[in-house]
Amino acid sequence: MDYKLLISIAAIIIALFNLGWNIRNKIKSEKKKLLIQSFKIKSTEKTTCTITLTNIGRKPIYVRSIQIEEKINGKIEKRNTNYSEYKEKIENKPINPEDWRTINLHDTKYFTFFDLVNNKYKITRIVIKDSKNKKYITKWHGQNNLK
Structure with a gap:
């Protein structure tokens, strides 16, 4: 050859x-990429979960819903959040590349972030859905997932 x-x-x-x-x-x-960081703070009367959403991709992301999932004895329970708490921050407002949003979620009468019986934060994860129903999910965490 x-x-x-x-x-x-x-x-x-x-x-x-x-x-x-x-x-x-x-x-x-x-691809769209969303970095989700959260931490929980307990005060005397309620617990607040602060979520920071950062667009690390190259396309804008329209957030449509935020859900909390709780792990109870190995089972996953879905907890809906109060949409009115974060409606004005995300409704028809995209998170552009290299932009971020901070959302504060508070305890509701149906769900609290702190377990008073065990005196510790509940094991949860955050599920964000965008306008095309794509899910962005965090790892399971107690107090924060900032690592």
């Missing part, structure tokens, strides 16, 4: 690999 043919075949293989790699990186960089 001619060495020129081998060099040409190797060049084609490298060029195709490079093309595939560039397409993969372009698709990956265009």
Whole structure:
């Protein structure tokens, strides 16, 4: 076999690999990405969960709902939040790239963030849904997930 043919075949293989790699990186960089950080603070009368949403992607994200999931004896219980608490911060207002929003959620009569029986914060995770119903989920955490 001619060495020129081998060099040409190797060049084609490298060029195709490079093309595939560039397409993969372009698709990956265009995805929506949301960093969710939260911490809970207990005062004498109520507990507040402060959530910071940071858009670390390249496209704007429209947040449609925030849910809290609680882990009770290995089962997951979904807790809806009070939409009126954060409505004015997210309704028809996108979180643009490199922008952030802070939302404070308070205890409701149906759900509290602090367990008075065990005297510790409940194990929860936050689920954010965007306008296309894509979910952004945190890890399970007690007091905060700022690590």
